[in-house]
Amino acid sequence: MTFETVLFYGLAAASVGSAVVMVTRRSPVMSAIWLIINFFALAGLYLTLHAQFIAVIQIIVYAGAIMVLFLFVIMLLNLGDEEKLTEKISYRKIIGAGLSAGVLMELLAILGFSNIAFPEQNVDRAVQIGTVENIGKELFSTFLFPFEITSVLLLAAIVGAVLLAKRKLD
Amino acid sequence: MIPLQHYLILSAITFVIGAVGVVARRNAIIVFMSIELMLNSVNLTLVAFSSYLGDSTGQVLVFFVMTVAAAEAAVGLAIIIALFRNKQTVNIDEINILKW
Numbered sequence: 001m002t003f004e005t006v007l008f009y010g011l012a013a014a015s016v017g018s019a020v021v022m023v024t025r026r027s028p029v030m031s032a033i034w035l036i037i038n039f040f041a042l043a044g045l046y047l048t049l050h051a052q053f054i055a056v057i058q059i060i061v062y063a064g065a066i067m068v069l070f071l072f073v074i075m076l077l078n079l080g081d082e083e084k085l086t087e088k089i090s091y092r093k094i095i096g097a098g099l100s101a102g103v104l105m106e107l108l109a110i111l112g113f114s115n116i117a118f119p120e121q122n123v124d125r126a127v128q129i130g131t132v133e134n135i136g137k138e139l140f141s142t143f144l145f146p147f148e149i150t151s152v153l154l155l156a157a158i159v160g161a162v163l164l165a166k167r168k169l170d
Numbered sequence: 171m172i173p174l175q176h177y178l179i180l181s182a183i184t185f186v187i188g189a190v191g192v193v194a195r196r197n198a199i200i201v202f203m204s205i206e207l208m209l210n211s212v213n214l215t216l217v218a219f220s221s222y223l224g225d226s227t228g229q230v231l232v233f234f235v236m237t238v239a240a241a242e243a244a245v246g247l248a249i250i251i252a253l254f255r256n257k258q259t260v261n262i263d264e265i266n267i268l269k270w
Contacts, residue, residue: 023187023190157240161245
């Protein structure tokens with residue numbers, strides 16, 4: 001057992017465990033906090049893959065910005081004490097969970113029992129491509145047009161969010 | 171050295187947990203957070219392939235997925251606020267005005 005293996009399996013267990021806890025919590029605030037823990041575990045997994053830039057923006061954008069937005073909305077709606085959402089076991093839930101389990105079995109069968117030749121990692125190359133410098137170069141050369149379009153998407157999302165959340169249209 | 175399959179299996183498990191959250195939970199905010207979980211599991215697949223194939227396109231794609239997720243979270247939460255203002259609930263069983 002090398003340090004790398006311990007790190008990977010530890011982070012994988014943290015990721016799956018926090019995801020299960022997040023889905024099963026009653027209170028949305030607890031769910032959000034467990035999701036943040038899941039995001040941190042995922043950032044660690046990105047680091048084990050030598051993707052430094054993605055790991056950093058995972059924490060800044062997801063754990064920082066998006067989850068603060070979620071917590072803000074949960075607090076704004078004030079659902080905490082008047083939680084009357086009864087979560088009953090219905091046939092729809094059982095069918096849904098069963099179908100999801102079927103999908104999981106299929107994916108595991110594909111990954112586990114097929115004879116696809118999975119590539120081996122070239123660590124030097126992986127370290128090289130995960131840096132901010134390399135991702136920045138790619139973003140501003142090969143992917144310049146999608147990158148610029150992203151700003152239009154964000155503008156549309158800002159305008160849409162303001163319009164939707166506004167009390168009355170005038 | 172961890173084989174690529176282990177990352178993919180982890181990603182599949184997280185994706186299915188998110189899918190169960192979407193189909194089984196009734197609280198709109200938790201359904202929304204489960205969708206974020208599913209997006210993240212796909213991001214893990216992209217980063218794993220990018221790292222193992224030595225191609226940075228996967229990581230650039232993750233960057234775009236995060237941007238879309240941020241936009242989607244802003245608009246989705248605005249919709250939830252608007253719904254809550256109209257119906258005083260976030261239970262998706264009671265929000266069925268599009269169903270006849």
